[in-house]
Amino acid sequence: MTGQMSPEHAPDGTGHQPVEMNDADGQPIGHGLPALPPDEPIKNPGLPVHTWRPTDVDPAMEKRAERQIAALFGLSAVCGVLFVVAYFNVGENETVIGLGAQTVALGSSLGGALLLIGIGIIQWARKLMADHEIVEMRHPARSSDEDREATLAQLSQGAEESGIGRRPLVRNSLLGAVTVLLAPAVVLFRDLGPTNAQVTEAGDYPGAGLEHTVWDRGVRVVRDVVGTPIRPSDLEIGDLVNAEPETIFAVDEDGEPLLEGVPLQVAKSKGAVVLTRMDPADNTPGEGREDWDVDGILCYSKICTHVGCPISLNERKTQHLLCPCHQSTFDLADSAKVIFGPAARALPQLPLMVDEEGYLVAQSDFREPVGPSYWERDSDASTTEIE
């Protein structure tokens, strides 16, 4: 075989002519393949001569490889059995090297069983299967000119026979109908959810919609998790307390919680606040917020104005609050304005007062939407006035 394939061979679709090519400087076959440049400095020396492996020429080596491979498969089977044994015998509460003993046992035995099969098969391929490299000719990805013409002819015949070109009325009305069909496909998804405006208007639960939260005049600020109300005297200067509106812990006369399920989750997701106490001299209250603190106790939304992570890292000395998600930093002593990081707006502040029993309560809801920005948010509006 000289490697000079006749041009008829390759593009016929089979393209599969395993040939040993010694002289690989063949002619370009078919279209699309680049012609070999004429000035190659070194001639293609052709495929290297095949060399025999020890297992090809030495029956002892061959036998040894065979035994090796069988041993790998045998060990794999042992691992498979061990898996079953471990499944029924290793307790769920035992631990080994700090991990669940059962998971370790099952994982190692399964891993061993699989790996040994894999290694065995590859060893078989490398040592015992024939290792002659063979050569296959490529054919260009494109179709031949004849095929192209034949296909085009068929397409135009089809177009002609259907009359799609001659009957624009039929064609365009079909296109129109199919286009209109997009509308049902889109409309069908309308009930994926209500819009913000609908949620706000329906008001199915307290604080519905992006503009509102469950906070309201007189709602107590309570500790999260336990739900106990807080007196100003409970807080020392420098303290930071995670708090919630009392509403999420409230129960009716039968002891059933007022908020459950989605309304509860929504209330938590917007109502979470942090309460901090500082020396009133350190605080620089914002304009119109002079009476929002109680003896230096300030309350801010816990929901980051960046993308909505709850904020929790407090630097006690500097009164800085850091968001653990993207490190936006807010200065609690200066209306929680952003002093670092990707957030653009200050944390909304909840105006505080004390009720007749001496507990901290809200003066009103937040005066601006909490959480991340959205298109309809009027961020130029006042953040202190009640609407």
Added chain:
Amino acid sequence: MSIDTSKVADSNTTAATAKKPNRAGAAATWADDRLGLATMMKKNLRKVFPDHWSFMLGEVALWSFVVLLLSGVFLTFWYVPSMGEVHYEGSYDPLRGVEMSEAYASSLKLSFDVRGGLLMRQMHHWAAMLFIAAMMIHLLRVFFTGAHRKPRELNWVIGCLLLLLGTLEGFTGYSLPDDLLSGTGIRAADGFLKASPVVGSYMSFFLFGGEFPGDAIIPRFYTIHVLLIPGLLLALITAHMLLLVYHKHTQWPGPGRTEHNVVGYPMLPVYAAKAGGFFFIVFGVTALMGGLLSINPVWLFGPYDPSKVTAGSQPDWYMGWPDGLLRIMPGWESHIFGHTISWNVMVPILLVPPLMLTILILLPFLESWITGDKRDHHLLQRPRNAPTRTAVMVSLMTFYGLSWAAGGNDLIAITFDLSINQITYFMRVAVFLGPALAFIITKRWCISLQRKDEEVLLHGYETGIIMRSPEGGYSERHLPISEARAFTMTARDRDPDLAELQSGEDGVDANGLEPKRSPLAGIRRRLQTTMYADNIQKPTAEELEAAHHHAEHEHELQAAMEGVSADGHQFDGHHLVEEETLRGDH
């Protein structure tokens, strides 16, 4: 080529003898009568696949996808995609009695009460990471070796889409346990949606079935995760493989290998055995990882509570780079006519990642537009032989790497006791400077390697033998490299002659007028010049001959000194020294 069969062990060459018709044969006949399998299979059973370790990377991705399908089906038998609230009563003590979603409770059940459940959960998660990592490295291999060129551009596009879908699949997957960490991720995603201009709040309310968090997101993500995206992945992987078979695999240049052939092992038996065996290896490695390496211990995070968060919250690593951009983006926001435009979220999440994906998809098309190369390519290139292309990808990788590192700015600050502010300021500059610097360094590095190749081709390799001339000068002896290696090094295209390439556009036309050039053509010319600038071309036949002639001449000169090396030098390790003694009377 003749095969010397005299050396072959007998047992390995026994020809398969035709057997009497048996049951298997009868079944095959039955099937072929109806399906015509033989015609289809005869073309493919002995199909040739070239061998190289780097071709295994795509296989890792393929097989880890199979592991994902298998382990994922197992998980669906116990996982409950519901946000309905339950009191946990399972066997994990610290959370007993805690209110949580059914999704989280069933994840705990899988972890503690289903034998092998935690193994499968961890295998599934590890396989997902392996899947995405293997796709990324496979993509880099393809691009660095030029395998994205014609006729494989569309397979490149499919690959990019697979990477995108794999990432989304990963995100929806790690959101499903509904633990505190994954819930924080979903909440951030809600923030991203809301930042979209005009439609943001609508998208958020539609996705969550109302106000965040609602009770719809987990079941919806579940359908997307187990049906929609896997279906698309499966379809695209099938297309990817079919195109691979149709185009035939690319191969490295070497003796006997040309643009017109493909040299390697036949699918049956060697390639099928190697690939099939490799499936078991990937599967086995995943099982070992799932058994021995803890991942995503959701029981430690607790159920999702929208008012809580843990420090050091981070997404899975493949979502890290947009998260990093989000961290280093300055807090820019515009307030116009009662609307809020959050550049601080839009730029790093809604603009840059789609832009990067678009650039990635367009790379093969941009390259062929710049070079004007419309030929088919089946021989791979070494990265050094396409310096600009290599530099472009390293530049993109640098951008990716820096953004990714920025996603861990808090961990870097804690680990190295640095100021998080300074890291962030540094990163803001580094994501622009780093890629530019990486481009220049990579390009120069590639060209240096090309120079080294040229030197080896022309002057041979360094033998380590130092020769001293009678005049007292020292020189290292070079010997020519083997013909096979020399051929492999020269089996690459010469870059086109720029002057010739651009003369057509440049010259005056028949009327002696300058042809009008569109601004785009001008850009293309400049890019073309940059593409090839300073590249080293392989030597011509004449150059090679001249160099060899020169070498022979030198060897002749040195021949006089052969065997009369300076005293002691006969022990240089290059000669037999049994009979040698030191001259003189030492």
